[in-house]
Amino acid sequence: MKQPSFLNDRILPILTVLAALIAIWYLCVVWLNAPFVRDQAARAGTEIVFTDLVKQTMNEERPVLPAPHQIVTELWKTTVTMPITSKRSLVYHAWVTISATLSGFVIGAALGMLLAIGIVHNRAMDKSMMPWVIASQTIPILAVAPMIIVVLNAVGISGLLPKALISAYLSFFPVVVGMVKGLRSPDNLLLDLMRTYHASPSQLFWKLRWPASLPFLFTSLKVAVAIALVGAIVGELPTGAVAGLGARLLSGSYYGQTIQIWAALFMAAVVAALLVSLVGVAHRMVLKRMGEKA
């Protein structure tokens, strides 16, 4: 049998897809940016040859679709070459967003777990809470976010907390749903067993329900941290564009700085990947301690 290799089985497929995507992207760059270049040439009354046309579509200052290398250059310029204290550093903006994301994630996860514990242990909460939990997610966050910012601002709360609350509002939902499922996952046999030991409710919780729910919890936390980031970015949009990835997106769109928008989008994607994989690492560590099959 062939040994599975990390390079062949994991990296190669990803790189293949990536290469295909970049190729398609460059084709789109030429296609979408060409009208502007032709217009420019027509206005100047000059003929433009195809090779020049292609070259120019990839180096516009405000292209409809920036070329990948333009975004990479912008990313490099705003992360590596700038001090991270600078207001133009993408690292600084990313950090502002991350801090709101993490605060919101912690609040949301804690709230989600508490609600789940309540729902599992209390019949009245089971019957009354779940519809509200689901209803809360049917309201478009884009509509709610400005309200939260404005209302909290009126009572003197601004800065990190309002954004964190929007993150929490989004991220508690998957935690409630996953955790309720997890806490209810032990089958009747194990519950009967605990009953024969005359285990107290807290022993039943800590020795059976809680450990049984952990795999469910972590799966939910991965979803929760990703949407917490979305929440934080959405929360930054109506704050008057002070700082954060959302602010970069907004100011980019004000001034038609498409390259800046795309750079901020890429940064957001990188941050999301980092956060999700951090939760993933914690997940694996916990499963390993719980003796999961290797």
Added chain:
Amino acid sequence: MNENRMAVVSARDLSLTFETNDGPVHALSNVNLDVRKGDFVSFIGPSGCGKTTFLRVIADLEQHTAGTIEVNGTTPENARKDRAYGYVFQAAALFPWRTIEDNIALPLEIMNFTKAERQERIERTLNLVNLNGFGKKYPWQLSGGMQQRASIARALAFDADLLLMDEPFGALDEIVRDHLNEQLLKLWAATDKTICFVTHSIPEAVYLSTKIVVMSPRPGRVTDIIDCNLPRERPLEIRETPEFLEIAQRVREGLKAGHSYDD
């Protein structure tokens, strides 16, 4: 038989009726039975005869609807709260995230044994079920038979005098089952526990028991109680002796009688 020994389980006209959408189901009907200290009592009968239900009533996992039952001279609920019995289920029911050791420690943790006591009991019970050296393994690393032995060790760990076993070897193949039956007898002889054992295997019941309770379904009831006076020392070969076959024959007839009554 010495009938002066204390009755560990004593049921009088015990009945249990489940109310279902299709009308009442009589899981147990007028069961009268005494299980005395040191007995090994097997409950045998076709599925639906209430043998598991009876065990669950003893364990206070089901509530009877008529008659009386006493466990250790008190109600099943009090007996459960006194941790009077260890229960072995048909499946091993080990916690997958705990090692074998920690699974055996589970009831000990719940009952507030000290760490030193837990360690001592884990070693002793692993020894009793022949699982030395497997304490650090996780359940999935063990075979089905070993898992079931671990679950027996767990039921023995807190020294309850009564052991309730619900078809503990039902899911195992015959070779493993023979082996575990032999071990269970040795363990019973070594610990002097009272054992209630549910099975649907006639040879298993005759081989293990001092008393065999034959039950039949619809309504679940006791049709015969057979004393099984084979010597306490029972090699597996005893199953070929005339005495053994005679008792097995009686059990078989008891089961048949229950069926003809039904049809």
